[in-house]
Amino acid sequence: MKTATSPVMIGDGAARAARKYISQNFAEKSVLAVCDTNTEPIAKEAFDGIERFAFPGDVIADPELASPLSERAAAKKCLIAVGSGTVHDLVRHTAHELGIPFISFPTAPSVDGFASSVAAMTVSGQKVTFPSSPPVALFAEPEIFAHAPANLSAAGVGDMLGKYISLFDWRVANIVIGERIDGQIYALEQSALEKVAKAEPGSREFAVRLMGALVTSGLAMQAAGNSRPASGSEHHLSHLWEMHCINEPTAALHGEKVGVATLLLLNRYRSLEKFILRKNRYEREYLLPAFGKLTDGIIRENLPDPLSGLSQKTLDDKKGELQNAISLLPEPDFVRGLMASCGCKMTLASVGLPDTPEFVSKSLEFAPYVRRRVTMLKLCHIG
Ligand SMILES: [Zn+2]
Structure with missing residues (x-):
């Protein structure tokens, strides 16, 4: 079976492994960690020293709301999605449009879309699925996601x-x-x-x-x-x-x-x-x-x-x-x-x-x- 996401790591030490993967594959200043105001403390700790972009905590997956991210990400070589479903959909959509890879770093076990290749977006009220790219790698750290809100x-x-x-x-x-x-x-x-x-x-x-x-x-x-x-x-x-x-x-x-x-x-x-x-x-x-x-x-x-x-x-x-x-x-x-x-x-x-x-x-x-x-x-x- 063909999937494009590799490595997929779910377990203790995944945050460290993500850091290592990034340093082996990208210059750190060419990477942008994308979060929302809820997951920003996690992004700050896990990806200290890497530039961050934070959406408001109540953001929805509307492609129009992704445009400030597109501007910030235009000069980057890779994005990291640090959050749950909505952050992933916004990052997946943006990375696909810019033709750059993204890394999935889910912070809560809340949806099944992290590794998928379609972005579920809301356009003028209608739920639309956009063809998108799957993450190149996924790292899920239990120290983080096991403590997600119930x-x-x-x-x-x-x-x-x-x-x-x-x-x-x-x-x-x-x-x-x-x-x-x-x-x-x-x-x-x-x-x-x-x-x-x-x-x-x-x-x-x-x-x-x-x-x-x-x-x-x-x-x-x-x-x-x-x-x-x-x-x-x-x-x-x-x-x-x-x-x-x-x-x-x-x-x-x-x-x-x-x-x-x-x-x-x-x-x-x-x-x-x-x-x-x-x-x-x-x-x-x-x-x-x-x-x-x-x-x-x-x-x-x-x-x-x-x-x-x-x-x-x-x-x-x-x-x-x-x-x-x-x-x-x-x-x-x-x-x-x-x-x-x-x-x-x-x-x-x-x-x-x-x-x-x-x-x-x-x-x-x-x-x-x-x-x-x-x-x-x-x-x-x-x-
Ligand atoms: Zn679902």
Whole structure:
């Protein structure tokens, strides 16, 4: 399997190893450490003597906000991302635009995007993924990330447990439209998920395993060349909520929303008995009330319809295979217990979203339009 990030080091001494890697490969004054005001003390200590650029602590991954970084980085030969998801996306995007490498130095096990090759950015409110470059090297120091705020680690658990749904949706797409599954990449993502599902939360060891799982998931996306192994209908729900079209903005973290979406879908997928083909509609009038000014972008994203030509008869014929895929999903109570023991948020209300049947059905109706990707939610009626 081909990944471009090497070395990947998660363990004691990683901060020292990062320093050594930099001095062996770059002149220190040609390197810029990029952080936010929350992670600046870490950048200062780990990369003392290296020039720094700090975003405000509440920055979002909007390419426009990356332009001051582009100016500062223009004369540099390498960037270091010292932070969690947003800092990584801003650095990944900037490094790619400037055609220079970057080093990943994650400070919290909060998302799986560190080693990935796509940057998830927010452009005029719409969540867009930009092709980008993966980090040339990754160093994660437990002395740092094991002490990250508990809500960041809990969000990382939510992002990781979402892979139960992502991998299930990949199988569903394979069954109904013959989308290819790369067995090696599938197994890699599954092994990452199992690292989290089988560990005892709360310990330093757990933080190391969680970081290992998140980095592995990013490497799986890198090897796939897209986010298929790690993003299905649970991410489409989370992205829909992050677009703020059908809800007010919420301060919840990405992984917190993914965790809530995972529970919501898991219950419904596990109890699916009939597979009734969903009618996806791509008319402007239908999508406009839900997506507002993002509607045209949504239509472009979705066409050509990946399910065109698929009939109810095909679903009837595939019933046994779909039931088999469902039987591989974990018990919702198991996932709920795991999330509770990790301090994850588990309800819509806890992530600042309306906890009403109307909001749930609106979310289930429109989330599949966020991406063209085939998922169970795009395929069947889910009540
Ligand atoms: Zn995610």
